[in-house]
Amino acid sequence: MDKLEEQLKIDAERIDVEVSDELDRRILASLHSAAPVAQKSITVARRSRLFWWASSLTGLAAAFAIIAVFNTFSAIDELSEPLAGLSTVGDSLSNSIAPTLGPPIDWKAESAMLTQPLQQEMLDVQSDIKKAERRVREDIGL
Amino acid sequence: MLTDEAKLIVAAQAGSVAAFANLVGRYRVKLLRFLLTRCANFADAEDVLQETLTAAFRYLHSYDSRWRFSTWLYRIAIRNAQKMRSDLVVDLGDEVNDVIDETSNPLTDCIAASETENLWISARRVLNDDVFAALWLRYAEDMSISDVSKALERPDSWTKVNLYRARKALSVELKRESDGAIACG
Numbered sequence: 001m002d003k004l005e006e007q008l009k010i011d012a013e014r015i016d017v018e019v020s021d022e023l024d025r026r027i028l029a030s031l032h033s034a035a036p037v038a039q040k041s042i043t044v045a046r047r048s049r050l051f052w053w054a055s056s057l058t059g060l061a062a063a064f065a066i067i068a069v070f071n072t073f074s075a076i077d078e079l080s081e082p083l084a085g086l087s088t089v090g091d092s093l094s095n096s097i098a099p100t101l102g103p104p105i106d107w108k109a110e111s112a113m114l115t116q117p118l119q120q121e122m123l124d125v126q127s128d129i130k131k132a133e134r135r136v137r138e139d140i141g142l
Numbered sequence: 143m144l145t146d147e148a149k150l151i152v153a154a155q156a157g158s159v160a161a162f163a164n165l166v167g168r169y170r171v172k173l174l175r176f177l178l179t180r181c182a183n184f185a186d187a188e189d190v191l192q193e194t195l196t197a198a199f200r201y202l203h204s205y206d207s208r209w210r211f212s213t214w215l216y217r218i219a220i221r222n223a224q225k226m227r228s229d230l231v232v233d234l235g236d237e238v239n240d241v242i243d244e245t246s247n248p249l250t251d252c253i254a255a256s257e258t259e260n261l262w263i264s265a266r267r268v269l270n271d272d273v274f275a276a277l278w279l280r281y282a283e284d285m286s287i288s289d290v291s292k293a294l295e296r297p298d299s300w301t302k303v304n305l306y307r308a309r310k311a312l313s314v315e316l317k318r319e320s321d322g323a324i325a326c327g
Contacts, residue, residue: 004261004309004316005281011261012282017175023188027170030196031159037200 147211155202162199169212170195173219176278179266180223190226194219209292216279216293264315269308276301277308 153161173194177187197218198205205214262282265274272294279285279293280301291301 004312007261008265008277008281012175012278014260015175015178015262017171017178019170019174019191020188023192027192027195028159028163030192031162031199034196034200036155036157036202 148207151202151205151207151211154199155205159199162202165211166195166198166215169215172212172283173215176216176275176283177219177223179262179274179278180220180271181226186226190219190222193222193226197222210285210289212283213285213289213293216283216285217295220275220293259319261312261316264319265308265312268311268315272296273304273308276304277312280305 147165150161150165154165170191174187174191177190177194178184181187181190194215198215205211262278265277269277276290276294276296279290280287285293287298287301287305290305291298294301
């Protein structure tokens with residue numbers, strides 16, 4: 001303890017204070033009139049084991065539902081690729097995959113008609129394939 | 143095994159006024175001395191002491207035995223003293239300065255005249271309320287840094303820094319006073 005601490009302690013003791021009898025009586029009177037606040041009963045709701053099972057099962061069901069929805073959308077994406085060559089998509093797509101995937105899904109998509117340039121392109125490709133096929137037949141002597 | 147204080151606390155928690163009076167008997171004078179440093183006058187300090195003990199009795203069930211009982215009591219006392227001061231400000235508005243004379247100090251009435259000035263009077267003059275309280279609790283009440291922090295609802299770092307500053311400020315003040323005394327002598 002250094003000098004300052006020692007001096008502070010001594011000086012604190014030099015502050016001469018006492019509780020008067022009157023104050024004592026006042027304090028006792030207020031203590032008698034002040035009833036302790038009743039301790040609130042701590043009610044930690046103990047949950048039954050059934051609750052934990054129920055919440056676990058609910059969580060698992062939710063997880064399966066999310067996985068199922070995710071897989072459904074993936075299947076639709078895969079199925080939609082071979083259908084790209086069709087002249088219409090949307091309703092026809094829903095109709096074509098509906099039997100395998102359950103109830104039809106409302107895509108809220110309008111049927112898109114292929115425009116003339118695209119159709120022309122497809123005809124050109126088919127023509128090129130035919131020409132190539134003919135050339136191959138000639139080359140092998142058929 | 144329960145200490146005497148712990149036994150008294152248990153009995154007081156069960157509603158025994160006698161046990162509570164016995165329990166706080168050893169703290170009453172110390173608390174009143176401390177409250178004198180935070181109140182405008184002796185009567186206010188007495189009122190705050192009464193309110194503090196009554197509140198402690200009423201809410202004794204919320205006392206956490208991990209704390210020292212004295213720390214818990216001082217915390218209530220500090221809150222009540224602050225409340226009384228703020229109530230006074232609300233009630234009196236601008237006139238509060240006429241009632242609370244910052245230069246007056248109820249401590250001086252309780253200190254016998256002596257050649258050297260009491261250090262706590264100097265401390266009251268140079269330190270603000272909370273720093274003064276930290277210094278008091280640490281050196282007059284022998285509380286640990288952790289207990290001082292709990293009583294003042296401050297982090298330990300605040301207490302350490304401000305105790306260091308308070309000691310430094312007091313040392314400067316003491317040196318200034320001793321230099322002045324030498325010059326006058």
